[in-house]
Amino acid sequence: MNPLTKKILLAGLGVSLLAALGFAIARSGPLAPIKVTVAKVERGEVVPALFGIGTIEAQRAYLIGPTVAGRVLRVLVDVGAPVKAGQLLAEMDPVDLDQRVASLDASLAKARSAVAVAEAQKQDAASKRELAAINARRYVDLGTQKFVSQSVVDSRLQEEKSAQAGIDAAEAALAGARQDLGRLEQDRNGVREQRANVRLLAPADGVVTAREAEPGSTVVAGQAVLRLVDPASLWARVRFDQGRSNGLDVGLPAQIVRRSNPQAPLSGKVARIELVSDAVTEERIAQVAFDVTSNAPPKALSIGELVEVTLNLPAAANSPILPNASLRRLGSQNGGQNGEQTGVWVVEGEQLRFAAIKSGVSGLDGRVQVLDGVQAGATVVVYSERNLTADSRFKVVPSLAGKRP
Amino acid sequence: MISLAGRDILHGWAKFVFTGIGLGLLIGVTLSMAGVYRGMVDDAKALLDNSGADLWVVQKDTLGPYAESSSLRDDIYRDLLGMPGVARAANVTYLSMQVRQGNTDIRAMVVGVTTGQPGEPGEPGYLVAGRQMTHDHYEAVADVKTGFALGEVIRIRRHDYTVVGLTRRMVSSGGDPMVFVSLKDGQEAQFLKDNEAILNDRARTAANPALNRPGVPGLLDAIQASQASNHNVNAVLVRVAAGHDPEMVAREIRRWQHLQAYTRTQMEEILVSKLILTSAKQIGMFLVILAIVSAAIVAFIIYTMTLGKIREIAVLKLIGTRDRTIAGMILQQALGLGLIGFSVGKIAATLWVPIFPKYVLLTPEDTLRGFVAVMLICALASTLAIHAALKVDPADAIGG
Numbered sequence: 001m002n003p004l005t006k007k008i009l010l011a012g013l014g015v016s017l018l019a020a021l022g023f024a025i026a027r028s029g030p031l032a033p034i035k036v037t038v039a040k041v042e043r044g045e046v047v048p049a050l051f052g053i054g055t056i057e058a059q060r061a062y063l064i065g066p067t068v069a070g071r072v073l074r075v076l077v078d079v080g081a082p083v084k085a086g087q088l089l090a091e092m093d094p095v096d097l098d099q100r101v102a103s104l105d106a107s108l109a110k111a112r113s114a115v116a117v118a119e120a121q122k123q124d125a126a127s128k129r130e131l132a133a134i135n136a137r138r139y140v141d142l143g144t145q146k147f148v149s150q151s152v153v154d155s156r157l158q159e160e161k162s163a164q165a166g167i168d169a170a171e172a173a174l175a176g177a178r179q180d181l182g183r184l185e186q187d188r189n190g191v192r193e194q195r196a197n198v199r200l201l202a203p204a205d206g207v208v209t210a211r212e213a214e215p216g217s218t219v220v221a222g223q224a225v226l227r228l229v230d231p232a233s234l235w236a237r238v239r240f241d242q243g244r245s246n247g248l249d250v251g252l253p254a255q256i257v258r259r260s261n262p263q264a265p266l267s268g269k270v271a272r273i274e275l276v277s278d279a280v281t282e283e284r285i286a287q288v289a290f291d292v293t294s295n296a297p298p299k300a301l302s303i304g305e306l307v308e309v310t311l312n313l314p315a316a317a318n319s320p321i322l323p324n325a326s327l328r329r330l331g332s333q334n335g336g337q338n339g340e341q342t343g344v345w346v347v348e349g350e351q352l353r354f355a356a357i358k359s360g361v362s363g364l365d366g367r368v369q370v371l372d373g374v375q376a377g378a379t380v381v382v383y384s385e386r387n388l389t390a391d392s393r394f395k396v397v398p399s400l401a402g403k404r405p
Numbered sequence: 406m407i408s409l410a411g412r413d414i415l416h417g418w419a420k421f422v423f424t425g426i427g428l429g430l431l432i433g434v435t436l437s438m439a440g441v442y443r444g445m446v447d448d449a450k451a452l453l454d455n456s457g458a459d460l461w462v463v464q465k466d467t468l469g470p471y472a473e474s475s476s477l478r479d480d481i482y483r484d485l486l487g488m489p490g491v492a493r494a495a496n497v498t499y500l501s502m503q504v505r506q507g508n509t510d511i512r513a514m515v516v517g518v519t520t521g522q523p524g525e526p527g528e529p530g531y532l533v534a535g536r537q538m539t540h541d542h543y544e545a546v547a548d549v550k551t552g553f554a555l556g557e558v559i560r561i562r563r564h565d566y567t568v569v570g571l572t573r574r575m576v577s578s579g580g581d582p583m584v585f586v587s588l589k590d591g592q593e594a595q596f597l598k599d600n601e602a603i604l605n606d607r608a609r610t611a612a613n614p615a616l617n618r619p620g621v622p623g624l625l626d627a628i629q630a631s632q633a634s635n636h637n638v639n640a641v642l643v644r645v646a647a648g649h650d651p652e653m654v655a656r657e658i659r660r661w662q663h664l665q666a667y668t669r670t671q672m673e674e675i676l677v678s679k680l681i682l683t684s685a686k687q688i689g690m691f692l693v694i695l696a697i698v699s700a701a702i703v704a705f706i707i708y709t710m711t712l713g714k715i716r717e718i719a720v721l722k723l724i725g726t727r728d729r730t731i732a733g734m735i736l737q738q739a740l741g742l743g744l745i746g747f748s749v750g751k752i753a754a755t756l757w758v759p760i761f762p763k764y765v766l767l768t769p770e771d772t773l774r775g776f777v778a779v780m781l782i783c784a785l786a787s788t789l790a791i792h793a794a795l796k797v798d799p800a801d802a803i804g805g
Contacts, residue, residue, distance in 0.1 A: 010418055021748040024755040051540045223622045241541045243521050325532040329524025342524050366536030383533045385573055401534030401571050
């Protein structure tokens with residue numbers, strides 16, 4: 001190799017080394033331009049939607065238990081059993097109620113006898129009065145013809161009145177006996193009602209969901225022996241974040257995704273919105289009923305299962321739309337003059353300009369309606385490698401991800 | 406006038422270039438080590454930047470939420486919003502955990518943030534792909550370092566979260582990548598026990614006769630429900646309204662809310678001078694040793710290079726070359742070597758930095774400082790060689 005080529009070669013090597021150094025310093029580290037991706041603002045419709053999670057609950061659930069404290073005698077149904085309205089489900093120990101019914105039955109028989117006695121006494125009194133009346137008439141006649149003295153006539157008349165009083169007494173005794181009978185009958189009916197009350201009956205058609213007491217256990221008044229739900233009344237109790245519950249309304253169509261089967265969402269409707277929202281968790285509560293035509297038979301639903309509910313609201317008016325990843329905050333510490341602002345970085349040639357925007361509704365897909373601040377057709381920064389400032393150097397690339405670290 | 410140094414380099418150019426490259430790799434290691442230290446500090450600062458807060462409000466008498474654990478009720482932010490000078494306040498939870506990814510798991514920091522309004526404190530400020538969270542539950546924005554791609558599913562505790570967005574440089578103070586979830590999910594992830602533990606707790610409560618009284622139906626259910634809910638967060642991120650001094654607002658919060666509030670400066674102090682202090686010292690120590698070793702090696706290389714051509718120098722002296730010319734030649738060679746070494750080192754460091762698992766930051770200031778140091782070390786090292794060269798007896802050229 002002659003010295004000249006060697007010299008040129010070495011010079012080339014040095015120049016390329018310096019070039020590589022310059023490139024390394026300028027293209028990596030803090031001095032490098034920030035890679036960004038951009039998008040054109042388009043017009044379109046944002047379909048706002050609400051998303052909440054909840055659990056499946058029964059609208060109608062029943063606690064079946066005694067009204068007085070007592071011991072469970074028998075429980076006839078088990079968890080999962082379908083029951084009909086009026087069906088005997090369980091029975092409490094009646095203790096002495098049967099004996100009290102028998103005792104009252106005996107008292108009733110005795111009272112009936114007492115009524116019979118009183119009736120007989122009344123007849124006796126009536127016959128005595130009849131005789132007294134005949135005697136009295138006869139002596140009054142004899143008295144007018146002066147065959148008997150007036151004192152004898154008076155005596156007969158007094159006898160007649162006495163007999164009449166005897167009838168009144170007998171009638172009163174009869175009424176008393178009848179009232180006694182009536183009272184005892186009511187007593188017996190009352191005890192029978194109590195007896196019937198220890199039989200726990202199904203108030204409606206449903207399915208047994210819990211069997212909380214077994215025969216022999218003592219329960220207090222109001223404590224449940226069995227729990228029933230009406231499987232036809234299952235709905236989802238859904239919680240929506242207050243901050244994102246705008247537009248929540250009765251009748252909104254809902255898509256319900258169950259945890260057990262996320263591939264087959266069910267359709268439903270908002271059935272009720274509770275007036276009181278949860279102040280602690282900052283959530284609103286709504287009940288979403290399943291559509292009757294929904295292809296899920298009630299048995300596929302389980303109470304307490306987690307569901308994710310999406311409510312689609314009516315689409316917002318046609319307006320410029322931005323992806324939510326393009327929204328940035330410009331705080332006072334990085335260049336905002338009047339407090340913090342929310343906006344986008346608009347690309348104008350080789351310059352960046354921060355445009356504060358007023359955003360409207362946003363969809364679950366991350367698209368945000370723009371009310372003011374940026375027009376359709378503007379080019380905005382969507383993704384960036386680092387936080388941008390107005391004098392950042394930047395380089396537009398098609399995409400930033402996909403490049404694994 | 407001909408350049409003696411250039412001539413000499415041309416004469417043994419391969420040796421010179423390869424020595425320079427070898428030296429360069431050593432300088433590259435030194436630069437990277439400085440970068441590792443800068444990266445650690447920058448990780449801590451990135452954590453503060455990314456949280457987008459002016460004040461960190463934490464439990465009283467703690468250094469939370471990064472250096473110590475802190476627990477607050479989640480409705481405290483409402484009290485804070487009512488204080489003068491507070492523009493925004495948002496709850497946040499932090500939880501370092503292993504996040505399952507396929508068959509392996511990666512260390513990540515799960516951050517529960519208030520979502521909804523763009524630019525809430527705590528929310529990632531910028532993305533590199535996907536979108537911000539729009540659902541209240543079961544969505545996640547992950548840092549690209551976690552290795553997750555858009556649409557993939559992260560399992561945290563018992564729930565699956567879909568990755569809807571990717572971020573970059575969202576790391577904890579330890580450099581673990583972050584996974585953002587909504588606040589409610591974050592609270593749940595932090596305090597939710599596994600099913601066995603829950604059943605166990607229920608059984609324990611039920612076995613306690615004081616809590617499971619036969620005459621009071623519903624008491625047990627109420628107690629168990631209260632045990633299962635959680636309304637705690639780790640910190641409240643506060644943004645101060647324009648025109649207010651963060652320190653004044655912090656003082657008010659400390660005084661009236663019985664909470665601890667840290668400003669950005671105090672937080673940086675906690676992170677940089679408390680949390681990463683020992684690791685930083687460790688790296689700094691290593692950096693010092695590496696710099697000394699590099700300097701020694703440069704000195705020895707130049708010295709041996711000079712000794713290698715001692716005969717030629719003797720010839721130069723014999724033909725009457727001045728000492729200054731010889732010294733200039735050695736100095737120029739040393740500086741050339743340093744230049745090549747520095748360039749190669751900088752390029753090498755730039756190339757291998759991205760494959761480091763944790764962030765390595767090569768700052769221009771460090772590069773400049775490194776350049777000056779390399780040149781200085783080369784110049785100093787050449788004095789040793791110059792001294793040796795000047796001591797050579799011209800007679801050696803013919804003797805020996």
